[in-house]
Amino acid sequence: MSTHKNQQPDRTEITLDDRSFIIKSDFSDLASGTGAYAVYALANALACYGGEPKSCWATRFLPPDMNPDQQPNAGLDAIGHACKMLNLAWQGEQVRTLDGLTQPLLASYMLAAAAPDNRCVxxxxxxxxxxxxxxxxxxxxxxxxxxxxxxxxxxxxxxxxxxxxxxxxxxxxxxxxxxxxxxxxxxxxxxxxxxxxxxxxxxxxxxxxxxxxxxxxxxxxxxxxxxxxxxxxxxxxxxxxxxxxxxxxxxxxxxxxxxxxxxxxxxxxxxxxxxxxxxxxxxxxxxxxxxxxxxxxxxxxxxxxxxxxxxxxxxxxxxxxxxxx
Incomplete structure (x- = not known):
């Protein structure tokens, strides 16, 4: 199996033999409730590259002194709803603490399948x-x-x-x-x-x-x-x-x-x-x-x-x- 990784400023392209994938990320303020719109932004951008959005996942970054169990899940629920609207597989989230962070931050990631020779750029x-x-x-x-x-x-x-x-x-x-x-x-x-x-x-x-x-x-x-x-x-x-x-x-x-x-x-x-x-x-x-x-x-x-x-x-x-x- 041959693997090739092409790192672009706004996305990562990975080719495995004759299969190609594009990964793109977006960061939003968890408290603002804009996570769902990050899903649409990612899906639209990937589709514009010639990709077919397939799945989405997220990482919730929290300040070291913040308890993840006490944080509202409204933002994540909205992401799940947006994924359902777009027929994407929602892979869930993971939680990480980050030194120096003063408020929650949500990183959303999306993967799209694409033909290796079909890029709209x-x-x-x-x-x-x-x-x-x-x-x-x-x-x-x-x-x-x-x-x-x-x-x-x-x-x-x-x-x-x-x-x-x-x-x-x-x-x-x-x-x-x-x-x-x-x-x-x-x-x-x-x-x-x-x-x-x-x-x-x-x-x-x-x-x-x-x-x-x-x-x-x-x-x-x-x-x-x-x-x-x-x-x-x-x-x-x-x-x-x-x-x-x-x-x-x-x-x-x-x-x-x-x-x-x-x-x-x-x-x-x-x-x-x-x-x-x-x-x-x-x-x-x-x-x-x-x-x-x-x-x-x-x-x-x-x-x-x-x-x-x-x-x-x-x-x-x-x-x-x-x-x-």
Missing amino acids: PQNIKPDDRLILTTNLATAATALIAHIHEAELAKAFDLRFAQRCQRLFNENDLNLVPAAKIAGKVQGIHAMQDLFEISLANALHMMMDASALDVEIDLAQIDLLPEAKVVCEHFGLAPLGLIAPGALVIAGEREACDALLNRYRLAKVPAKIIGQVLKTGEGRWLVEGAERTRLPHYHTDELMKLPVLLEDKPGVAPQQPQIPA
Whole structure:
């Protein structure tokens, strides 16, 4: 049996003869209850590499003076539930103490099976590739903002509008594995990137940096729900700079992208071609009608503006954003 290990910055790839596996990890604050979202983030990322997520396990790191039997299991229960939703084998947890740690920390790990010669990575992107965006942009961020700042939206508009925004997105919408699987089966699809923890603009920069290429995006092809447009305008947020859980960016040859869009129509996955890849040195552009502007790079997610913007709004306490269940 031959074994080969390939350590990448964000994952580990292991090949055993003709079988290949990818392992990826994620760390979260156990007290925040975000463990379930780590499961979706890992599954989506592995599926984007061309892997099929199979199993998940976790390690709970505790301060030396903390009794593991007295810690709540809500975070682990949520992970188990997410694994069930994704049809993954939940292998359970182990507990370790760690000197210097002041609060519990949860490390989640996931293993995916993959064909050794089938990797969807940005380094595969080529000039003249087309770029597909699935779903409407900023939908998840709109629901998130509405959950956290319901009072502000109710005051500015009405309570029904705030509640309608809250219903735009739910936990089921986090799962991009089916959409990534469909794309991975189309010959000529070169790379995929989920927007679980990154904005569209920054994801495009990251993909182009990895491939040493440039890009042109047609803003008219990026869809926003009316509610998302209203919320972004009210808070002064740029949709291109918001994290977009539930959305996927795909790069591939023109014919491959056309074929993928046909498959997505049959699967009822909303998707559109939003731009194309340019040769190195041609620049990174946003096109809106006759205007051409540089693709912005956001140093922090636009959501992080909210605590600052709301400090001067009476009756609204600034909060750090969290993804709603």
